[in-house]
Amino acid sequence: MTDQNLSAHSGVTTDSGRTSKPGAKPAASSWLAPLLAFVAGFVDTAGFVVLGGLFLAHVTGNFVVLGAQLQGRGGEDVVEKLSVLPIFVVGVALAWFLQRRFTSRAAFSLAVLETALLVGALGAAAVMERNAGGSAITRWVLITSGVLAMGVQAMLGRVGKLPMTTVMTGNVTQTTTEALGMIVEGKKSTEGLRAGVLLVGAFALGAACAGLGLRFGGAVSLLLPIAAMAAVCAIFAQERPG
Numbered sequence: 001m002t003d004q005n006l007s008a009h010s011g012v013t014t015d016s017g018r019t020s021k022p023g024a025k026p027a028a029s030s031w032l033a034p035l036l037a038f039v040a041g042f043v044d045t046a047g048f049v050v051l052g053g054l055f056l057a058h059v060t061g062n063f064v065v066l067g068a069q070l071q072g073r074g075g076e077d078v079v080e081k082l083s084v085l086p087i088f089v090v091g092v093a094l095a096w097f098l099q100r101r102f103t104s105r106a107a108f109s110l111a112v113l114e115t116a117l118l119v120g121a122l123g124a125a126a127v128m129e130r131n132a133g134g135s136a137i138t139r140w141v142l143i144t145s146g147v148l149a150m151g152v153q154a155m156l157g158r159v160g161k162l163p164m165t166t167v168m169t170g171n172v173t174q175t176t177t178e179a180l181g182m183i184v185e186g187k188k189s190t191e192g193l194r195a196g197v198l199l200v201g202a203f204a205l206g207a208a209c210a211g212l213g214l215r216f217g218g219a220v221s222l223l224l225p226i227a228a229m230a231a232v233c234a235i236f237a238q239e240r241p242g
Contacts, residue, residue, distance in 0.1 A: 029239075033195075034202035035232050036153060036165040039225040041206025042213075043118070044166075046222060047146050049214055050125055051139070054080060056146040057153075057166045059088045084147050091151020099159050108236040110156040115229040117149035122226060125219040160236070163195075168203050171196055 040057040047056035054077070055061040062081040069078065098113060099106035124142035128134035154166050164170050175196030181187040206225070213221025 029235055032160060032232060032235055033157075033163045033165055034198050035228045036157070036162065037168070037199050037202040038206035038209075039118075039228050039232075040150065040153060040166045041203035042210040042222075042225040042228075043121075043146055043150060043206075045207040045210035046125070046214060047143075049211065050128065050219075051080070051143065052077070054084065054143065056084070056143070057150040059084045059147065059150070080143060084143070087144055087147040088151040088154075091148035092155050093151075094148070095152040095155035095159075099155065105236075107156060107160045107239070108233065110152055110159060111229060111233045111236050114149045114152045114156065115226060115233060117145045117152065118222070118226050118229060121145035121149065122219065122222040125222055129219040163199055165199070165203070168200050171199050175200065 044055055044057035047054050053065050055065075062084050066078060066081045069081075095110050095113070098109055102109040121142055124134070124138050124145060127138045128142065131138075133139075150166050154164075157163065157165055175193060178187075178193040178196060182190065182193065209224055210221070213224060
């Protein structure tokens with residue numbers, strides 16, 4: 001495994017495929033990737049629960065669910081599952097254009113946009129909860145807001161040179177190779193392993209908080225990922241314009 005596969009923030013695979021120099025960001029930036037992973041884990045789980053089996057962050061997972069439905073287990077929400085990937089692409093494209101427009105504060109701008117989209121998702125979820133499922137329009141607002149937010153987050157990872165946070169497969173692979181490097185090859189550094197475990201753990205924590213939050217607090221529990229995004233915005237706000 002080469003140094004090019006490591007992030008200066010965390011030692012795990014980055015969305016951009018590039019590395020940043022140590023010290024390029026404030027110390028608080030070490031919390032960026034875990035905070036975003038927490039958000040993705042929460043949003044993905046909340047979407048799956050509230051929307052009846054729809055992934056908002058791990059969007060390609062919807063094809064697996066759709067495939068199972070085609071086997072004969074019902075397919076009334078086929079349109080929703082097929083629409084998630086295009087909506088995600090729109091979110092990435094929107095973020096791409098935005099970061100070109102606000103070059104000097106690109107990461108901060110994307111973080112603010114994601115936060116606003118999550119606020120929209122919270123509003124839709126609250127309406128659905130209050131009105132026993134809400135209307136089809138409300139459901140689509142929740143789907144669109146949540147998926148767009150995750151698309152923006154994917155692009156935010158590239159702009160901020162952060163690890164992948166919307167899915168964990170690559171990070172689990174990288175963390176496993178770090179552990180094997182220590183055990184088999186005798187590597188001394190544990191930074192990459194610790195960072196990978198923290199990242200995957202933050203995603204899992206987000207998923208657990210979503211399940212428990214929805215069970216005991218309902219839609220208001222979506223304030224948790226919004227609070228995490230507020231912290232992300234605050235961290236990016238401290239950075240000097242590039």
